[in-house]
Amino acid sequence: MSTSTEIPGGARKAQTYLPEATSREELLDFAELMRELEAYLSQGASRAALVDPDGNARPIPDEIFRILDQVTNTLAAGEGITIIPQGATMTTQQAADFLGVSRPTLVRLLEADDIPYTMPGRHRRVQLEDLVAYQTKFLAERRAALRELHRTSVESKIRVGDPREVKRVTELDAE
Template identity: 45%
Template sequence: MSNALRERTVLPPADRSGLARFARGLADVEAPSRARLVGRDGSQIEIPDELYGVLGDVVAALAQGLAVSIAPHNTMLTTQEAADLLNISRPTLVRLLTEGEVSYTMRGRHRRVMLHDILDYRERTRRERRHVLDQMASDAEDDNLYDVTAVPARTR
């Protein structure tokens, strides 16, 4: 396997001030399609929008002191790879597939899932969870549950 396709984790440097300035500079650029990478010899290459966005995310995370993992993924995943990405069991993923929550294709006897379908499902469920939690908090506030539980009842 080539070096470009290996998984790796990058730790933030001890002095993150340079990264913070770089992150602010990346955020200030209005037209990322004009961004260019300049080599030591002065040669230039345009940075595609997708890569520019990834670079901004990586620099922002490192500037906040977070480590960043870089891992290549196939665009067509096995059920185990998809389950690992969602951090669920393979049988749970298979249930989601058979219930139609995520689309899949059959390759012989094996199910295959497109990476973008898994990422869409993950984002959709995150939005749904966020909405439900917001609704629960709103309902609790409407019912004055925060006032009722502000002082715990004596148990002894």
């Protein structure tokens, strides 16, 4: 099943593909074929190719092969996938859905200038590239904070998740 959505601010469209229940086995078989093909290709210098009805083979560029692999695995897992052109402009609800946050949370991020936006009329619009940049920055900052937390816990000899260690250190601090 496929649905198309007009992206405000341009003629480009987002396209959503949902797996159909009747094609589940077919998708799983194709996903397995893709895994086997990827394993085979990683051992040698050959590339995957499409073969036309006349038998002419045309190599599949690596980037398209990776996309096909990801789409196949996502659909085989029973999930839908949406393809959005990189230059797309999104509404605040679309942007919030993309980031996996509520619309009010997204609006707070916009008003705090964490994510650039435009207001061509009464409604805010957000560029997909700006959302991706924010997401990349946020994930990098989160990873850095987790590494720092881990480093601090190792230095303090506190094993995360072991309440006896936390209690022992707390008792020592009280003395």
